[in-house]
Amino acid sequence: MALIYCSFPGNANFFFVPCGFSFDFFYFRCNFPLKNSRGFSEMDVLNKIYKLTGAAIGDYSMIRNGDSILAGVSGGKDSMLLLHVLARLRRRAPVRFSLTAVTFDPGFPGFDADGTKRFCEELEVPHHVIRLNVQNVIERTGTAARPCILCSRLRRGHLYALAKRLDCNKLALGQHLDDIAVSFLICCCRGGGLTTMGPNVPSDDAEIRVIRPFAYVEEKMTVRAAAMLQIPPRGECIYKRQLEESGDRAYFKRQLREMERHIPNLLPNILHSLSDVRPSYLLDRRFLELE
DSSP: OOOEEEEETTTEEEEEEEETTEEEEEEEEOOOOOBOTTSOBOOHHHHHHHHHHHHHHHHTTOOOTTOEEEEEOOSSHHHHHHHHHHHHHHHHOSSOOEEEEEEEEOOOTTOOOHHHHHHHHHHTOOEEEEEOOHHHHHHHHTOTTSHHHHHHHHHHHHHHHHHHHTTOOEEEOOOOHHHHHHHHHHHHHTTOOSOOOOSEEEOTTSSSEEEOTTTTOOHHHHHHHHHHTTOOOOOOOTTHHHHHHHOHHHHHHHHHHHHHHHSTTHHHHHHHHHTSOOGGGSSOGGGOOOO
């Protein structure tokens, strides 16, 4: 199956795989100077994010013609930046897909979904808000020691339900390469198997696919890009201090930062290793040819 290269106005270059009367999105490479809605020029970090996101979308077939994508937008830098990138892609890519944003409001003091709503309006992306008093649920169920597990399940369940109600077949989340690496370390060290956040995986009922277009993007890039785009702040999780002191994710993230001091290109190396799995050199008997 041959690739077709196309060049479009704005110096955007795209590659496609022909499929019947439509084109399935295979790979795109953004190579054009951009200005955001506030008028200043994007710098190298944003162009790099566009390219890495395009590569990940193409490598893992995340977006295809006719997709209806629901983007989970918490109001944090990563998900807001992802919405910005997807909104630009929607306007410029020759494949057609719809984009809707949703914010899960956990009812924490100071949480502000209004800034997220205004951001979505600027991008001309429809925005929904799901409201639930998570603190009450956590206290009622006695799960305050590990609040993230319950909150994540509640959030994911509501996101899936809204996606189905809106006839969306993809749920886009803003986790980046650092998140993927940390999840891999947690799973390894906690006995969860050789697994992590996949870039394009089915939901539990297989009706929706969860995609992570920032799978190749490092957090240090999103920090700089979010500052450049002046992404509006939101309220912090009331369990933040507790999680930073005793949570697995914060602990392993600190270990990752310490490892980066000693190992050059640590995150790209982890990405390469996760993309080059050799089952016959592991200990899972299902993949071994034992005599």
